[in-house]
Amino acid sequence: MERTTTRRTVLAGAAAAGAALALPIGPAASARAAEGDAAALRVRWHTLLTGGPGLDLADERIAAAVARTGRAATTAATGLDPTATDGLFPDLTSTTLSNHVTTSFKRLATAATAWAVPGTPQYGDTALRDLLLGGVDWMLTNRYGQAHTRFDNDWDWEIGAPLALNDTAVLLYDVLGADRLGRITDAVHHYTPDPNLWRADRQIATGANRVWVSTVAAVNAVLRDDGDALAGVRDALSDVEGAGANSVLAYNDTSAAAEGTGEGFYSDGSFLQHYKHPYSGGYGKELLNSLSRLLNLLAGTAWTVTDPDLDHVRGWVDEGFDPLMARGDVMASVCGREIARPSKQGHVSAQTVIEAVLRLIPGFPGETGDRFTSLVKQWIAEDTYRDFLAVTDLASLVAAQRVLASPVPARGPLLTHKQHPRMDKAAHHRPAFSLGVSAYSSRIYNYESIQNENLHGWHLSDGMVLLYTGDLGHYSEDYWPTVDATRLPGTTVTAGAPADAAGQRTTSTADWAGGTVLQGTTLGAYGMELRAYGSSLRALKSWFCLDDVIAYVGSGISADAGAVETVVENRKLADPAAPLLIDGVAAPTTTGWEASPEGVRWVHLAGTGGWVFPAGTALRALREERTATWREINLKYGTDTPVTRPYLTLWQDHGEAPEDAGYFYLQAPAASAARTQQWAAAPPLALVEGSTAVHAVRRLTDGLLAANFWTAGTAQELTADGPVSALVRPDGPTVKIALSDPTQLRSSVTVELTGTARTVARADPGVSVTPTATGVRITADTAGLHGATLDLTLNRS
Known part of the structure; x- marks a missing residue:
């Protein structure tokens, strides 16, 4: 693909390309896009932000979404004061925390969206218009632009803030005036001049960061009517300048991309960001989300992405995202430090994935389009915890309604055992449950804690097992701040809490992590050699996922010092008094109960399932109410309000400084007490x-x-x-x-x-x-x- 060598207007480029592909957000926008001028591409982006013209306000879902847009704007505009001297908003006055800049622009964009959406109380309101224009002027004068020195996090200056400012400019375009528009585009171009590079020292942009930077550059190019810049965006996705080494479309284990940083997607569906962090549910979903927007913007123009590696997006969805979705949740083992953000719980990550795939459907017609339609139908239907149609944006709602009305049937529940060897993760899906295993090795980092986030992620990859059952809100509703992070389920650990962020971004000295899958079945063997960070603890750990039974085997558990435990379960209880049976005897349901029964053969926890210990074992059990704040695990985005949640923890105690200890037990997720007892009698x-x-x-x-x-x-x-x-x-x-x-x-x-x-x-x-x-x-x-x-x-x- 060749970069445009002479300046062309958007008009000339689009005219040469002919009609654009239909957008998923409404045929009216694509009809205007075929005219091929800069206004048409602004309409495309405007439609992505607002749902486009002709919204059916008589439709209950549409009306509810419009009302949500209005309420969000009311909240966002609270305290907005362009006459203030210390900050545009009274709670965003810092000149050392760059996220205050991004958040200020995001609030302006949120309010501007309501101003642009018919049916909201703010639609076309002149007072709000003037307030927003004053807010943009205040930010350009006091915080953002060529006259201002950046501080704190480059992401805010080059990605977060300009994304929101671009959106605001598109929404307010007709009332900005030429001078203000020029100030906006110059400011954005000052911080983000090249879709290939980012950060103050102009590093190569990779993975999600490259797509984010490209999105900033693309919308800015539309606002500036700069065809050369749009060509540069198209080429940046494929990294033409770098001969493909950092292409976001190529698999990182094939072609020239194998010579790059390793960030991005792999052919097995893995996704890495920040070099060696599994991040499908964090940066990966954002890459998919932003790319889907860019493809919509560029479709059918001279800057349409024609790289044959674009076809890999099919694999991203099928092999990368689908196996990591669990009835509306994205498995936390691949969400990185986002699990420590209160705003990212409650199936929010899955919403982003669904919205992205909705945008992709028109660009992949035929069998792939039908498959994606079937997939989206299933994802929306199976999440009974969070109604996608009640939380998504207007454009995605319109697209979702069109998909749901199509004759293509929903896919049905996913039944598979999928391993991602390039990021040391495994996922097991059965009709009644899903289960994820999180490991790490010499190839993969254990966890990420930067920007004062995810401070207690110490054991997220030490063999953590996440069980997803009918309790769809289990890993939502304040799980991550309140769970005992020193006893994550499935892990073998030395007792005690390390220092905040201890050992983050560390690889193991062990190579053995991975397993085998029998194709076409839900049969898999998985394991890891654990060499714990910061201690002498060593263990060999296996998980044999054989349909509805998971076998846990451990051996060689040794440590020079410290009490060592293997955590069987650490469950946030939907019912604080959920019945627990130990060898058929009901345990107390009172908070604070703890016990150390010997020779246990089977255990059953209502709402979760059962465990079988064929040789009998000594078990520790604890019911407790755990209170914490989000600030304890996230200084940047956490809140100081204490939250309390009930837990039941089961673990095996290997004693002080064990030598060659082990374990063997079976897990029967979602099984009844009767089935658990039956399997205990005949494993x-x-x-x-x-x-x-x-x-x-x-x-x-x-x-x-x-x-x-x-x-x-x-x-x-x-x-x-x-x-x-x-x-x-x-x-x-x-x-x-x-x-x-x-x-x-x-x-x-x-x-x-x-x-x-x-x-x-x-x-x-x-x-x-x-x-x-x-x-x-x-x-x-x-x-x-x-x-x-x-x-x-x-x-x-």
Whole structure:
């Protein structure tokens, strides 16, 4: 794709391109866009912000959204005073905190939206118009522009503030006047002159930051009627200047993008930002959101994105976002420091994903468009906690109503086991629950705590297990400030609270993190070698996700000092008196109850499910009310109002300075007490091996063997030559085998399988089979696969 070499107006560019693609937000906007002038592109952006002309105010949903827009504007304009000397708003007067600049502009944009939307109390109001114009002038005179030195966070100056200022300029365009418009566009261009670069020292912009900067530059270009700048935006998405090394459209493990920073999407659906942080539900969703807006703006013009890598967006949605959505929630393990922001709870992240996919549907017609339509229908319908149609913006509401009225059926609940080896995460989806496992390794950071956010994220990747059940608000309603962050479910930890932000942005010294998936099933083996930050704690941890049962195996749990625990569950209770059964006996429901029962065989918590301890175990249990403030985990965006929530915590105590301790138990999410008791009497899985060489379990109904080999070893009929994750499943006349290298370091892995399965029915490329005296030797070429699974099917003789 070539950059435009001579200045062209938006009129000339769009005329050459012909009619634009239809926008998801209303055909009226696209009809005007076909005229091809700068006004048409402003209309496109205006429509994205307001829903466009012709809103049906008789429609109850539309009317409610218009009313929401008006109420938001009333709140945003409270205290707005362009005659003030210390700040445009009385609570945003800092000249050291840059988010005060961004928030001031956001409030102006919110109020301007209501001014521009017919049906709001503010629509066309001259007093509000003058107040907003005065507010823009105040910010340009006192805070933002060439005469002002930036402070604090570059993001606010180059992305946050100009995004909001651009929106305000589009909304107020007809009343700005040429002089004020010039001041606005000059100020924005001063801070964000190049969609390829950002920060005061002009670093290469990557991932979501590149798309954000490009969005700022694109809307500014429309306001300035600068076709060359729009061409630069188009090319920046593909990083033409850098030969594609930082393209946001290319997968980071293929082509030139593999030579870049590693930030962005990978072909397995992973997304990394800030080098090695899993961030699909944070920066990833924002990249998708902003890109969908840009594609709408540029569609059908001379600056339409034609990079063939744009087709990767299909994979982002199918492999990256869909498996990480759990009935309206985005799994917290990939949301980074956003989990510590009160404004991001309550399924807000999922709303952003849905809005982005709605915008993408017109650009991916045919089968993909139908699939995205089916997907959005499912996402909206299954979130009964937060009604998407009651919270989304007007443009997305119009698009959603069109999608919901289409004849394409909803997809139905997702049933899959999906692993993301490039970010050390796994997701398991069954009809009654979803479950996520969060690990880290030498390749991936443990957690992020910058800008004084997410101060207690110490164990988010130490084997944390997040269970999503019918309690859709479990990880909302103040979970993250009130949960005991030293006892996150699934983790093995040294007791005690580290210092705020201790160890953030740290990789492990261990390579083993990952697993294997049997394609087309909900069967997966996952594991990690835990080498805890800041202590001598070491542990080998496995999760065998076999349909409705999860087997937890731990071994080699050792520490030179400190009390060590493995946390079975730490549940925020929707019902503070939720019944708890321990071996069939009801435990007290009073706050403050704690117990240390011995020889426990099974436990059931109403509304959550059950756990089975086949060999019996000593268990610790605690009911408590936990009180905290959001400020404790987020100094920047937290609030000081105390919140209290009820919890039940279950854990195994390995004692002081344990040496080679372990555990084995089964989890039955969403199971009834009767089913839990039944499985305790006759466990569906048996432990084959729980040593420091191998973890393995067998499912008794079909003989499935799931194994994680930490080193060379044997698990009954399966022998491995080194680190391997494997699934072996008898299936009628065949045996299906899945293998991977979770260390991502081995060029090949070899296993020997004894038995009668000897001839190859099908094999992935790179998998070879040779006979042995007792079975077969299987060699899988794992070089360059980055932990991906290889499959093989053998015929039984």
